[in-house]
Amino acid sequence: MKFTDFNLKSELNKAIEAAGFVxxxxxxKDSIPIVLAGKDIVAQAQTGTGKTAAFGLPLxxxxxxxxxxEMVVIVPTRELAMxxxxxxxxxxKFLNIKTATVYGGTAYARQIKHVESxxxxxxxxxxxxxxxxxxxxxxxxxxxxxxxxxxxxxxxxLDDIKDIFNYLKNREQTLMFSATMPLPIKKLAEKVLNEPAFVTVTKQEMTNAKIEQSFYVVEEYERDDxxxxxxxYKDPSKAIVFCKMKRDVDRLATYLVAQGYAAKGLHGDMEQRQREEVIRAFKSDTLEVLVATDVAARGLDVKGVSHVFNYQLPFDSESxxxxxxxxxxxxxxxxxxxxxxxxxxxxxxxIQKDIGVKIESRIIPNKEAVKFKAIDGIKADIAAQEIDESVIEIIESMKDQFDLSTLTYKLATILLKQNNVKGxxxxGKTKKDIEFLLERALKGGGGSRGGRGGHSRSRNRSGGNRDRNRSGGSRSSGGDSRGRSGNRSASRSGGDRGRR
Known part of the structure; x- marks a missing residue:
């Protein structure tokens, strides 16, 4: 099926084509025809499944x-609103549609002015x-x-949403999208929707099949290493590292910067301006690592994120x-x-039971494995490298001092040193250790109740703003980070990575 099969306005088809959707x-596929038919809908689907287009295009x-x-979309966080x-x-854009965002932490007058148009x-x-x-x-x-x-x-x-609907009584259609359907959400749907149609993305579709999922077992003190x-080893081009707590985000972001990474933190205690600056930097590739709480888990759509790292497991499977x-x-x-x-x-x-996908256990590579992986990468880079004429003069000037083989060895040594592995x-645990832990877990032994690692969930209400974010902590350090230029490894510390 193609988007053109929906018979949408030509302006929308033009925008869809510009976005690269096919x-x-x-x-x-399931929601758009229902919405176009004028029916209310309850769609149960996870993040990353294209829900915005599912309701946005037909409306x-x-x-x-x-x-x-004509349209109001209510979302949980400022990031998702943006x-x-x-x-x-x-x-x-080809229909000349204007949108306005309304969220806490920004001046009322400015938002009211945007709403008017x-x-x-x-x-x-x-x-x-x-x-x-x-x-x-x-x-x-x-x-x-x-x-x-x-x-x-x-x-x-939930109470705020119920109150909001008292002010929006003349609506023609109400659409609800939710990853899960707990009883309070079902009751809300019964109250505010009119004979809705139901769309469900099955458990097998909950996680993208193209995402390779793995886990590594360590002791608590080994997480940073x-x-x-x-x-x-994995050499991510752009990565998000998720932590449970805001204080962990601040500490880890500062630590990664000290190791030579272009990294910054993102969490709910930061001022809105700071958060927007961090997101813009990450989208524009100024940052290579974003360290975040679950405030970034929903709605943050950044192209080219090669890896997601769970520095700590989240509180629940949905997260x-x-x-x-x-x-x-x-x-x-x-x-x-x-x-x-x-x-x-x-x-x-x-988590594995809830999502219906086996997460593969792996062993953290030792220094030798990382070194060999780096050598493979260097060989691939050399093979793909086009010769710059400016280097010919350098090589020619050194021929009298070194034969070509020696010169090649020296240049390769420089490249390898840039990938020096410390620590x-x-x-972490060996394969045998992991097998024992898995066997013990299957028998019901070991592990902490709820897996919260000693932390408790807290709810933050900052400065009277009613838009809330979970988990407590301190403000982001907002420390300086080093941007990338050309060779990623060289940009981290001038020559030797020296990050451990």
Whole structure:
């Protein structure tokens, strides 16, 4: 099936073609005809399945573009609000559709002004309800979408959403998208939707089949060494490292910068301006590593993320799915790597059971394995390298001092030194250790209850802003990071990587 089969407006087909979309995803294929038929819908689908296009394209197709607010999309986080707004703007750009984002941490007056000229509002519940209840905006949208409904419930927004619908009574269609369907979400659907159709993406489709999933077992004190060793071995082009707690994000981002990586943190305690700057830098490849809490797990769509690293396992299976969904996007392959302690085995087993996919256990490579991998990479780089005429003079000037073989050996040695592997030789558990731990876990022994590693979940309400983010911690250090230029390894420390 092709997008052209939906018989959308030519302006939308033009935008779809510009975005490089050809074949609709399962949730798009099933949802778009239902929405075009004018029916309410409940769609259960995970992140990365193309939900924004699933509701955005058919609703844009039906909009009158009469200058009023016709569509409202309610989302749990500011990051997702910006992401959805950007996508809807791109889809509607040839229809001259304007979008406005409404979320906490930004001046009211500016957002109200943007709403006045918008056809679409993408909003987080707290700020949106404030504007409605204080009558700072008066709107009568035809279409209302709840995106990531279960996440909004987890963040405590369920009552706010119910109140919001009291102000949006004349809507023609209501659409709900949720990764899971707990009882409160089902009851909400019964209350605000009118005889909805149901679309479900099966468990087998929960995670992208093109994402290679693996885990490595270490002791708690080995997490940092394991992460650096895996970076050395896997050599990610662009990576997101997920932590549970904000304080871990701050510490780890600072540590990675000290090791020569262009890295920064992202979490809910940062000012909105800081968060937007970090996201822009990551999208533009100024950063190679983004260290984040689950605030970045939903809705952050960045092209070219080759690897996702779970520095710690998340609190639940849904968050795991959202995290790894940041890689393998747009039909590309991706890799999801989890660093796990023996105490987290129960959490790991639950995740595997919930998503219906076996996560492969692996051993962290020793220094020799990393060295050989680096040599293979150097050989490939040399074979692919085109000769720059400016280097011919350098080689010719050294021929009297060294024969060609010696010169070649010396140049190869320089390249190999740039991939110097430091740290202890062996990190983490052996294959035999892992087999024993897996066997013990299957028998019900070992592991911590819930796999939370001693941390407790906290909920942050900052400065009266009702848009909340989970897990406590300190503000980001916002430290300097080193950008990449040409050869990745050379850019990290001038010559020798010297990162451990």
């Amino acid at each position: 074949e609709p995803s399962p949730v798009q 844009l197709n039906m909009m009158k573009c009469d200058g009023s607010v 992401q959805v707004s950007d996508e809807l703007f791109k889809f509607g 918008a056809s679409i509002i993408v909003a987080t519940p707290g700020r949106f309800l404030d504007l409605l209840s204080k009558k700072q905006i008066t709107i009568d949208p035809r279409f209302v979408v709840l995106d990531e409904a279960d996440e909004m419930m987890d963040m405590g927004f 394991a992460l650096i060793r895996l970076f050395d 795991y799915v959202h995290r790894i969904g940041r890689t393998g996007r747009g039909g590309m392959e991706g890799k999801a790597v989890s660093i796990v302690t023996p105490a987290e085995f129960r959490s790991l087993q639950k 202890k030789d062996n990190i």
